[in-house]
Amino acid sequence: MSLEIKNLHAQIPGREILKGLNLTINPGEVHAIMGPNGSGKSTLSKVLCGHEDYEVTSGEVLLDGENILEMAVDARSRAGLFLAFQYPHEIPGVSNANFLRAALKARLPKGEDIDAVKFYKTMYARMDALEMDRSFTSRSVNEGFSGGEKKRNEILQLMMLEPKYAILDETDSGLDIDALKIVSRGVNAMRSENRGFLVITHYQRLLNYIQPDIVHVLKDGRIVKTGGKELSLELEERGYDWVTEEAVAA
Amino acid sequence: MVSAPETHDLPHPSEASDISDIRVDSVGDFTFPERNKFDSGFGITSKTVDYIADVKGDPDWIREFRHKALKIFQDKPMPTHWATKDLENIKFDEFRYYLSDGQKPKRSWDDVPEDVKKTFDRLGIPEQERKFLAGVEAQYDSEAAYSNIKAAVSEQGVIFVNSTEGLHKHPEIFRKWFGKVIPTGDNKFSALNSAVFSGGSFIYVPPGVKVSHPLQAYFRINSEQFGQFERTLIIADEGSEVMYMEGCTAPKFETSTLHSAVVELVAMKGAKIQYVTVQNWSSNVFNLVTKRGIAHEDAVVKWIDCNIGSRLTMKYPGVIMKGKRARGEVISIALANSGQHQDTGAKMVHAADDTTSNVISKSISIGEGRSTYRGLVHIPKHLKGCKNNTECDALLINSNSHTDTYPAISVRGNQHSTQHEASVSQVSSDQIFYLMQRGLSEAEAMSLSVNGFINDLAKEFPMEYSVELKRLIDLEMEGSVG
Incomplete structure (x- = not known):
């Protein structure tokens, strides 16, 4: 059981972005991926989820043994893969509650529906944990939300859908320190021995709150260095240039 | 005989x-x-x-x-x-x-x-x-x-x-x-x-x-x-x-x-x-x-x-506002799928003082479907205190869908108020990606987006009809994606 990425190559027309990426996330682990702008961090999250703009030219991604690269976007989600978006989309006219219900219902056999009472109870409890006002249930998904509200909403979806593997793409961007703490608390509450996390971030700050087990440095489409959480502190201090040199030297 | x-x-x-x-x-x-x-x-x-x-x-x-x-x-x-x-x-x-x-x-x-x-x-x-x-x-x-x-x-x-x-x-x-x-x-x-x-x-x-x-x-x-x-x-x-x-x-x-x-x-x-x-x-x-x-x-x-x-x-449903303070309204939703043309709109004829008309039209074009809004608002010079509000919004699902708007608003005299707003939006592939990443199929993602687009108008329908409306839209979307 793991999310296993093997020798992954992916491109947009005319430009290869991921150039043989290897990474294995076991349930219970929190991996952080750090790297400079343009290193392929966000591409990795979109490729894993099956975004149509990217073409996988070789490699495999196995979710608990199953190659998900053959699967449609929605099937990957239902298989247990979740992405907290860097820029969550607005869905005008669709309430947060209806959206979550539809997403949960999509996981049930055709014709079955979720228990509405239980659903609201769970949702309210999780919203409380994220310090989200109840009015967010009836507001349109992300419409008119501040940056911080959008990120909290992503974590609410994570908490409701309870995926096996969750990718957080720059969840700290646009958050003030208070919001960062709340969001991190939500993520930490979801940490479990049955769930793996991949935390993509540009800055070390987030990792003070969501402490990773393993830190990777992504550069030019490949993981060039892997270490413990102390690596993130070193990166914060020294930047990314020395990592490249080391990789080349090795 | x-x-x-x-x-x-x-x-x-x-x-x-x-x-x-x-x-x-x-x-x-x-x-x-x-x-x-x-x-x-x-x-x-x-x-x-x-x-x-x-x-x-x-x-x-x-x-x-x-x-x-x-x-x-x-x-x-x-x-x-x-x-x-x-x-x-x-x-x-x-x-x-x-x-x-x-x-x-x-x-x-x-x-x-x-x-x-x-x-x-x-x-x-x-x-x-x-x-x-x-x-x-x-x-x-x-x-x-x-x-x-x-x-x-x-x-x-x-x-x-x-x-x-x-x-x-x-x-x-x-x-x-x-x-x-x-x-x-x-x-x-x-x-x-x-x-x-x-x-x-x-x-x-x-x-x-x-x-x-x-x-x-x-x-x-x-x-x-x-x-x-x-x-x-x-x-x-x-x-x-x-x-x-x-x-x-x-x-x-x-x-x-x-x-x-x-x-x-x-x-x-x-x-x-x-x-x-x-x-x-x-x-x-x-x-x-x-x-x-x-x-x-x-x-x-x-x-x-x-x-x-x-x-x-x-x-083009119409209302002739013949008496003072009369009110005419047209709330319309049109959905054009491939091979279909919805040419719809409203006619509002103000024929007395202090009359009010309101037109809200939303159209959805799917595949090669085409929707057209045609509106006529007529407020003659000798009247006073007439008001019209016209809003028409079009949603395009695919790049080859088609929408046109032909509003004709004729207002004479200067004691009236009219406003007209029109918008065209498209369900973006990124929006569908977002919804599908949460586990919805492509058809469900489209349906949810379309239902969201018309949500404020669907509320105008009696509850039983708005349920029916949602079901019809789901059916249309199911048939329209590969």
Whole structure:
């Protein structure tokens, strides 16, 4: 059981972005991926989820043994893969509650529906944990939300859908320190021995709150260095240039 | 007057009315074998008009009215100079203009012929009637098969019958208003309807009566190469209120089907009429409908219109605000899928001081579908204090979907206020990606986006109809993605 990425190559027309990426996330682990702008961090999250703009030219991604690269976007989600978006989309006219219900219902056999009472109870409890006002249930998904509200909403979806593997793409961007703490608390509450996390971030700050087990440095489409959480502190201090040199030297 | 000839050459397959003998593809796409006692035959001439007048036992003034209308229909050119050229593909000689089994509408579903009853059962009409309606009329091809009004409502003096019964039994009200809101010569298709009309509702609500539940009519086309021409006239007397709802379906045939209704509403002083349509025509139907209401002093006429399906729909519900402080509203939703053109809009004619009109239109174009908004707002110079608000929003689902907007707002004088807003948006592939990443299929993601787009308007529909609307949109989206 793991999310296993093997020798992954992916491109947009005319430009290869991921150039043989290897990474294995076991349930219970929190991996952080750090790297400079343009290193392929966000591409990795979109490729894993099956975004149509990217073409996988070789490699495999196995979710608990199953190659998900053959699967449609929605099937990957239902298989247990979740992405907290860097820029969550607005869905005008669709309430947060209806959206979550539809997403949960999509996981049930055709014709079955979720228990509405239980659903609201769970949702309210999780919203409380994220310090989200109840009015967010009836507001349109992300419409008119501040940056911080959008990120909290992503974590609410994570908490409701309870995926096996969750990718957080720059969840700290646009958050003030208070919001960062709340969001991190939500993520930490979801940490479990049955769930793996991949935390993509540009800055070390987030990792003070969501402490990773393993830190990777992504550069030019490949993981060039892997270490413990102390690596993130070193990166914060020294930047990314020395990592490249080391990789080349090795 | 000659007695109506029985039709020949038509089979009488009454034994074939079992559900297993019919084609079933989707909600409305099924048909039973024809067993028409009366069939006007193909094409339209003065003989067709006489045939219909004979079968229906029309009084002379209606027969004359029909003949005059036929002449106008024949003389008027197709309005292709402003509308789509697709109108030229209508072959008037290939339709039958009147089909009926010769039976009077029944007051009880138990008395309705088995195949017709099964049709309306499948469409959920008797169930809706039990649940939330004050009265139902169910029309099958040219005539009503079932018509009933709840006793409590009829005891208040409310009349709800088909147009034939209306003109025979209530001539004093019928004749006063019939053809007055929409003159025969308004357009080629109102003339066609006036020549061959059959079926539709006649409603009269006495002064001060507020009908608590909606009255509903359902128009079902069963036969191939047929035209349905119902005629509806609703009069809400002073201070009264009524909501009327109509639904329509037809099976999908290889050949085209024509539906051309005329609907006239009269809201007397302080009255309120709400007219709700949810149509779901199959994609071979030419749907060319003229709808207009007159609102007298302090009266409200509100059209809530949802157009799904058909090959071509041309429909611009209108309100003539004739009395001071009258209000006209058109709330419309149109959904055009590939091979469909929804050419819809509104006409608001301000004819008194301090009148208010509101037009909110949302259209959705899917695949190669095309939706067109055409609006007319007229405020003349001699009036004061008139207000109009027009909003039209279009949503495009695919890059080859098509939308056009033709608003014509003529405001003279400087004591009025108008505002017009239009927007075009597209469901982006990133939005669909976001929804699919949460586990929704592509069709579910599209459906949710479309339902979100019309959400604020769907709230205007009675709850039962907004549920139906959502279901119809889900079906359309399911069929439109690979």
